[in-house]
Amino acid sequence: MDIQLRRGILEVCVLKALSRGESYGYQIIKDISPFVEMSESTLYPILKRLEAAGALTSYSREHSGRLRKYYAITGPGRNRIESFLQEWEEVKKAYDFIKGDM
Amino acid sequence: MTKSEFLDGLCRGLRFHADSDEIQHMVDFYSQSIDDRVEEGISEEEAVAAMGDLDYIISEAKNAWDRESPGSARKAGVEKLAFRSSEVQSLSINDTSGDVRVLPSPDGDIHVEYVNSAQWRYEAELVGAELSVRRVRTGSGDGSVDFNVFGKKFSVTLPNMGGLFESSLRLTVMLPAGTCINTSVNIASGSVEVSDICVRALYVKSASGDISVENVTGEGKVSLITASGDIEVERLTSPELTVSTVSGDVDVNGLNCASFGVKTVSGDMDLLEINATRRVNLYSVSGDTDINLAIPCAELSAESVSGDVSIELPGFESLYTVNVRTRSGDTNINGAACAGPNTVSVRSVSGDVDIDFSR
Incomplete structure (x- = not known):
């Protein structure tokens, strides 16, 4: 799969995982892994990019005597999921057209 | 591999490619993920193994940083680095035109000190058991330096200083007493001084600079090569x-x-x-x-x-x-x-x- 396309899809997957509520690195991986292959080395730059783009925020909170960093989706993050789904409708139409007459 | 070995390796692998805050964020991220997995009941070693191959993680992070802000993390000025001597079996210094000194270390570690300029920077990296130091051009070859402040990129063009920067380049590597490693210095110009150390084999080549070797013990062969520079050897055993x-x-x-x-x-x-x-x-x-x-x-x-x-x-x-x-x-x-x-x-x-x- 094209790298840019894959990166875009993975970013939306992470936002989707956060749309159900705040989460942390390992939990995001567990939520996404049944559908898309995801590791820490893939997730870290995605979280960084999404935070820089304002699609999510992060904060640290104490958990079992240590600090754990949590991530939460923002308004622009939710908009991004919406626009991805809309764009994908067009991609799907194109896909159906391409596949239909094969 | 233990958690601390993994995080230590991560720090060392990334130290020339991002500033310390950036590296700390990444180390915290992996540290937390390992702790979260251990909390679920698996061993520390298994949790570390689940992070994937350390070399791959380091190279992926370097690529990501270089894509996002090429050259921005490398600072101009003096840099001092230390490497554990037990991990280093050979030292290789290449492609530099500044002066190079190889001297004894004040402690048990190998120390590398160098001055980066606007146009050139040194890179010291441990690849396998070889400590490799080389000089490379900074991202913008025109004398401009990129800064990354709060996600915004600034580029400052410095006045053309001609060869002035290059002549001020200086690299010092300090080797601990008792560690005899293969040492190779291959530079275009600039002088090379090797003194008061023990080496396994020593190879020094400078196209135009002088070479000086003093009070050195070589367990193996010593080769000194220059085209126009003088060569001076005092008290050498090899x-x-x-x-x-x-x-x-x-x-x-x-x-x-x-x-x-x-x-x-x-x-x-x-x-x-x-x-x-x-x-x-x-x-x-x-x-x-x-x-x-x-x-x-x-x-x-x-x-x-x-x-x-x-x-x-x-x-x-x-x-x-x-x-x-x-x-x-x-x-x-x-x-x-x-x-x-x-x-x-x-x-x-x-x-x-x-x-x-x-x-």
Whole structure:
């Protein structure tokens, strides 16, 4: 799969995982892994990019005597999921057209 | 691998590619993920293994950072780094044009100190067991420096300082006493100074700079090569020393070895206190050759075209078989012809030959 396309899809997957509520690195991986292959080395730059783009925020909170960093989706993050789904409708139409007459 | 070994490796692998805050974020992220997995009941080792291959993680992070902000994380100015000597088996310094010094370390670690300029920076990296230091151009070759402040990129163009920056480049590597590693310095210009250390093998090549080696013990071969620079050796112990220069002079004072060879074109050789047990080979075109042996050497040969050759041998002439051939040069041997166990053979075209015995 094209790298840019894959990166875009993975970013939306992470936002989707956060749309159900705040989460942390390992939990995001567990939520996404049944559908898309995801590791820490893939997730870290995605979280960084999404935070820089304002699609999510992060904060640290104490958990079992240590600090754990949590991530939460923002308004622009939710908009991004919406626009991805809309764009994908067009991609799907194109896909159906391409596949239909094969 | 333990968690701390993993995080330590991550820090070391990334230290030249991002600032310390950036690295700390990444280390915290992995540290937390490992803790979260351990909390679920798996062992620390299994949790670390689940992070994936450390080298792959490091190279992926480097690529990501380079894509996002090329060159921005590298700071101009002095950088000091330390490496555990137990992890390093060889040192390789390449492609630099500044001066290089290899000196003893004040503690048990290997220290690398260098000055980065606007146009050039050094990179020191541990690849396997080899500590590799090289000089590379900074991202923008035009003398501009990129800064990344709160996600915004700024570029500042510095005035053209010509060669001024380059001449101020200086690299120092400090090796702990007792660690004998293969050391190789291969630079375009600039002087190289190696002193008061022990090395396994030493290879120094500078196209135009001087080379100085003082109070060094080499467990293996020592090779010193330059085109126009002078070579100076003082108190060196090594099984084999080879020296090569085109126009530079060669000065050696105090050498303990089995084999010793010098080649010059127009440079002079001044070789004192030479303890070579097996073989000495000297070759010069127009430079003069002066050698003083401290102990008899089994096989000494000196060849010259127009340069004069002067040899001082220890002990009586009965220890040597001397064979001199010259076309137009004068020959002066201060002793009778004998058939001793050590051979001395000298050839010259027009250079004079002088052989003396310090009985």
